Amino acid sequence: xxxxxxxxxxxxxxxxxxxxxxxxxxxxxxxxxxxxxxxxxxxxxxxxxxxxxxxxxxxxxxxxxxxxxxxxxxxxxxxxxxxxxxxxxxxxxxxxxxxxxxxxxxxxxxxxxxxxxxxxxxxxxxxxxxxxxxxxxxxxxxxxxxxxxxxxxxxxxxxxxxxxxxxxxxxxxxxxxxxxxxxxxxxxxxxxxxxxxxxxxxxxxxxxxxxxxxxxxxxxxxxxxxxxxxxxxxxxxxxxxxxxxxxxxxxxxxxxxxxxxxxxxxxxxxxxxxxxxxxxxxxxxxxxxxxxxxxxxxxxxxxxxxxxxxxxxxx
Amino acid sequence: xxxxxxxxxxxxxxxxxxxxxxxxxxxxxxxxxxxxxxxxxxxxxxxxxxxxxxxxxxxxxxxxxxxxxxxxxxxxxxxxxxxxxxxxxxxxxxxxxxxxxxxxxxxxxxxxxxxxxxxxxxxxxxxxxxxxxxxxxxxxxxxxxxx
Amino acid sequence: xxxxxxxxxxxxxxxxxxxxxxxxxxxxxxxxxxxxxxxxxxxxxxxxxxxxxxxxxxxxxxxxxxxxxxxxxxxxxxxxxxxxxxxxxxxxxxxxxxxxxxxxxxxxxxxxxxxxxxxxxxxxxxxxxxxxxxxxxxxxxxxxxxxxxxxxxxxxxxxxxxxxxxxxxxxxxxxxxxxxxxxxxxxxxxxxxxxxxxxxxxxxxxxxxxxxxxxxxxxxxxxxxxxxxxxxxxxxxxxxxxxxxxxxxxxxxxxxxxxxxxxxxxxxxxxxxxxxxxxxxxxxxxxxxxxxxxxxxxxxxxxxxxxxxxxxxxxxxxxxxxxxxxxxxxxxxxxxx
Ligand code: SF4
Ligand code: SF4
Ligand code: SF4
Ligand code: SF4
Ligand code: SF4
Ligand code: FES
Numbered sequence: 187x188x189x190x191x192x193x194x195x196x197x198x199x200x201x202x203x204x205x206x207x208x209x210x211x212x213x214x215x216x217x218x219x220x221x222x223x224x225x226x227x228x229x230x231x232x233x234x235x236x237x238x239x240x241x242x243x244x245x246x247x248x249x250x251x252x253x254x255x256x257x258x259x260x261x262x263x264x265x266x267x268x269x270x271x272x273x274x275x276x277x278x279x280x281x282x283x284x285x286x287x288x289x290x291x292x293x294x295x296x297x298x299x300x301x302x303x304x305x306x307x308x309x310x311x312x313x314x315x316x317x318x319x320x321x322x323x324x325x326x327x328x329x330x331x332x333x334x335x336x337x338x339x340x341x342x343x344x345x346x347x348x349x350x351x352x353x354x355x356x357x358x359x360x361x362x363x364x365x366x367x368x369x370x371x372x373x374x375x376x377x378x379x380x381x382x383x384x385x386x387x388x389x390x391x392x393x394x395x396x397x398x399x400x401x402x403x404x405x406x407x408x409x410x411x412x413x414x415x416x417x418x419x420x421x422x423x424x425x426x427x428x429x430x431x432x433x434x435x436x437x438x439x440x441x442x443x444x445x446x447x448x449x450x451x452x453x454x455x456x457x458x459x460x461x462x463x464x465x466x467x468x469x470x471x472x473x474x475x476x477x478x479x480x481x482x483x484x485x486x487x488x489x490x491x492x493x494x495x496x497x498x499x500x501x
Numbered sequence: 502x503x504x505x506x507x508x509x510x511x512x513x514x515x516x517x518x519x520x521x522x523x524x525x526x527x528x529x530x531x532x533x534x535x536x537x538x539x540x541x542x543x544x545x546x547x548x549x550x551x552x553x554x555x556x557x558x559x560x561x562x563x564x565x566x567x568x569x570x571x572x573x574x575x576x577x578x579x580x581x582x583x584x585x586x587x588x589x590x591x592x593x594x595x596x597x598x599x600x601x602x603x604x605x606x607x608x609x610x611x612x613x614x615x616x617x618x619x620x621x622x623x624x625x626x627x628x629x630x631x632x633x634x635x636x637x638x639x640x641x642x643x644x645x646x647x648x
Numbered sequence: 649x650x651x652x653x654x655x656x657x658x659x660x661x662x663x664x665x666x667x668x669x670x671x672x673x674x675x676x677x678x679x680x681x682x683x684x685x686x687x688x689x690x691x692x693x694x695x696x697x698x699x700x701x702x703x704x705x706x707x708x709x710x711x712x713x714x715x716x717x718x719x720x721x722x723x724x725x726x727x728x729x730x731x732x733x734x735x736x737x738x739x740x741x742x743x744x745x746x747x748x749x750x751x752x753x754x755x756x757x758x759x760x761x762x763x764x765x766x767x768x769x770x771x772x773x774x775x776x777x778x779x780x781x782x783x784x785x786x787x788x789x790x791x792x793x794x795x796x797x798x799x800x801x802x803x804x805x806x807x808x809x810x811x812x813x814x815x816x817x818x819x820x821x822x823x824x825x826x827x828x829x830x831x832x833x834x835x836x837x838x839x840x841x842x843x844x845x846x847x848x849x850x851x852x853x854x855x856x857x858x859x860x861x862x863x864x865x866x867x868x869x870x871x872x873x874x875x876x877x878x879x880x881x882x883x884x885x886x887x888x889x890x891x892x893x894x895x896x897x898x899x900x901x902x903x904x905x906x907x908x909x910x911x912x913x914x915x916x917x918x919x920x921x922x923x924x925x926x927x928x929x930x931x932x933x934x935x936x937x938x939x940x941x942x943x944x945x946x947x948x949x950x951x952x953x954x955x956x957x958x959x960x961x962x963x964x965x966x967x968x969x970x971x972x973x974x975x976x977x978x979x980x981x982x983x984x985x
Contacts, residue, residue: 214963215957215963215965215967215968216777216778216957216958216963216965217777219963220963221871221962221963221964221965222871222962223871224867224870224871242961242962246873247871377596377597377599378599380597380598380599381598381599382599384598384599392702392876392880392881392904393876394875394876394877394880394906395875395876395909396873396875396876396877396961398875399873399874399875400873400875400961400962410552412909412911416556418552418555418556419555419559420891420893420901420903421889421891421903421905422702422703422891422893422901422902422903423702423703423903423904424703426559427559430555430556430558430559433551433555433594433595433598434551434552434555436594437551437552437587437590437591437594440587440590441590451961452873452875452877452961453961454877454880454881454959454960454961455693462594465594465597466590466593466594469590469593469594470590473589473590474586487586488583488586488587488590489583491579491582491583491585491586492582493572493573493582495582495585495586495589496589497572497585497589499588499589499592499602499607500585500588500607500608500609501606501607501608501609501621501624
């Protein structure tokens with residue numbers, strides 16, 4: 187059982203003193219939720235879990251330890267590992283200080299979709315074991331319940347890891363014809379519809395910055411959005427300023443975003459905000475053939491150039 | 502929303518070594534170009550942060566022009582190559598979101614191209630004029646949610 | 649004096665439809681769609697938006713003829729009937745009112761918006777997994793003062809209030825049959841039992857205060873992202889920021905702010921008295937469970953609605969945090985209830 191293996195690895199690491207603490211997920215206080223967990227004590231490793239509700243990208247917590255000495259073991263899904271790889275590339279943390287417990291990921295379940303498809307379902311009725319989902323005792327296909335970003339996943343296996351718990355999956359749902367890519371839905375809209383959609387969503391944004399704070403790659407000490415001199419956007423959640431905040435953030439993610447969807451999942455008013463950085467990640471993949479977080483030695487696409495880059499948009 | 506006495510306001514970010522000099526040349530050569538541009542001189546097109554552009558739009562610009570040296574001519578060797586990538590990504594995003602492409606435009610203008618500069622400005626101003634004022638950028642405040 | 653009555657559901661809906669404007673909270677719609685579906689009700693995510701919106705203008709200013717011209721922008725307030733649950737009504741009545749309307753200098757805009765509201769409290773028959781109103785002195789059947797208390801029944805409503813004269817609806821109410829009274833009492837008991845967390849004792853505020861320097865805060869706070877989701881959707885969080893928008897011409901704006909943001913306490917010198925997640929999370933917990941009740945006659949600054957638990961991206965659960973600290977402090981729970 188994967189969970190047992192994770193706990194065993196975590197236990198050993200702590201017991202032998204190889205790491206100072208483990209960062210993983212534990213069961214949440216509400217149904218179909220997990221919460222990030224830090225284990226400093228071997229006894230706490232019993233609380234570690236691994237299931238399709240482990241939505242948080244734990245690479246986000248590495249920023250606390252920048253410049254420190256602690257050795258950290260981190261549980262990583264495919265996209266979490268890609269985020270770690272970007273942090274390594276950007277020299278936010280040292281590889282020697284990390285032990286990565288890699289978890290090939292079958293995709294995250296969106297709790298909303300789960301409840302829509304199976305009204306009145308209780309946590310006890312959902313079983314998950316080694317890639318097989320059973321709901322009320324019956325085997326179910328996870329693809330109808332996936333989180334948006336997971337429908338576009340191309341790297342379910344952690345590209346960097348020290349341990350690997352479970353079998354490598356090879357390809358993600360991006361390859362699968364059963365799954366509709368989340369972005370396709372927005373791509374199919376006419377430009378007017380999309381504009382309208384975003385205008386409405388930006389009116390709902392309360393500028394809580396959960397999206398930014400959940401993102402593993404938004405680690406700035408002072409974010410442009412909160413800078414007062416100069417002030418780029420109003421701190422008040424005016425619709426246009428909300429949009430500019432998102433545009434600014436999305437531009438900062440260009441060539442870095444690992445398409446984990448953590449930003450979108452964290453939004454308290456359910457704005458699927460991850461589509462912006464993910465759209466840019468897609469356009470960077472198409473234009474420059476670059477995918478972020480696969481190789482720590484890579485150069486980010488916006489930190490380099492080719493003399494024959496496209497320029498037909500320039501007069 | 503077009504009003505009779507409305508004139509588009511264009512903010513132009515020009516690199517010091519080429520486009521700004523080009524604008525200067527247009528000026529000293531007495532070339533005519535519309536007075537709608539407000540020029541902001543920057544060291545290099547590579548120094549233009551997309552936030553500058555967003556901020557200009559937020560503060561009421563109807564359009565933005567970004568201009569630098571021709572590829573290969575950048576005073577800092579490669580600033581405009583980086584800029585080109587960055588702006589392409591930005592432009593794709595803005596257009597996908599339904600911003601009119603004419604609102605943010607780009608050009609290469611060298612120090613000797615006074616003529617080209619005035620022509621580019623002309624084009625930018627006219628295309629923005631035909632779009633009308635930047636509607637979505639107008640800030641609307643309301644204190645009462647029960648309006 | 650308590651007055652109770654029974655009214656037909658259709659009469660209630662007709663009465664609602666006759667109101668100038670109706671506002672409901674999102675959670676109420678989730679549970680009682682039938683009450684408001686035929687009325688064009690406005691939905692708010694968080695009830696405080698009705699009196700303390702996310703942003704607003706205080707005044708406009710412009711530089712003209714070498715002087716500043718400042719123009720007041722008073723709010724306009726329409727009469728509104730607000731349908732909410734007891735926790736939300738308590739948030740307005742007992743927390744926000746104390747903050748903005750108490751004492752000599754009531755906040756002008758708040759007062760105006762607040763006095764244009766009439767509150768209808770709909771009792772909760774089925775508390776959700778995030779609810780914990782009982783823990784902080786509330787109750788799913790709490791009769792919040794100055795509100796119309798309503799328990800939806802099959803095709804009738806049970807109604808209770810202190811001043812029947814102010815409610816036009818009262819004319820349609822008839823006497824409560826004794827079997828209904830029994831039914832209400834049963835519902836009340838059942839609903840209360842569905843909330844497992846017992847009320848906190850009176851000593852909690854003082855005891856928690858003593859744990860200010862406790863190292864447990866570190867463990868409690870660690871996973872928090874320091875975003876604004878919980879405070880912005882909390883019906884009692886009332887912090888705001890004031891800023892000018894525009895140089896020579898513009899508006900003075902007021903918008904929500906939150907103690908969870910590092911910038912909230914940042915001094916001009918660069919010093920930050922709440923530098924880390926530990927201090928910020930402690931502030932949120934202690935403000936609601938210690939400072940506020942110590943200052944406001946034991947009224948907790950939290951009404952137990954669970955909105956923060958519901959929206960938190962990392963499932964940071966304030967109940968767990970409080971229970972952990974309360975246990976540590978030895979204060980415990982009230983015996984009665
Ligand atoms: S998490 Fe959602 S509401 Fe909060 S700032 Fe981001 S988009 Fe806006
Ligand atoms: S921007 Fe969103 S999708 Fe991209 S890395 Fe950050 S959290 Fe993940
Ligand atoms: S949005 Fe940009 S400035 Fe803000 S934290 Fe993210 S990367 Fe940094
Ligand atoms: S408790 Fe949750 S919602 Fe509140 S600031 Fe922390 S992460 Fe955000
Ligand atoms: S906390 Fe839940 S049960 Fe209590 S009053 Fe609020 S909505 Fe009702
Ligand atoms: S100096 Fe002109 S673009 Fe770099």
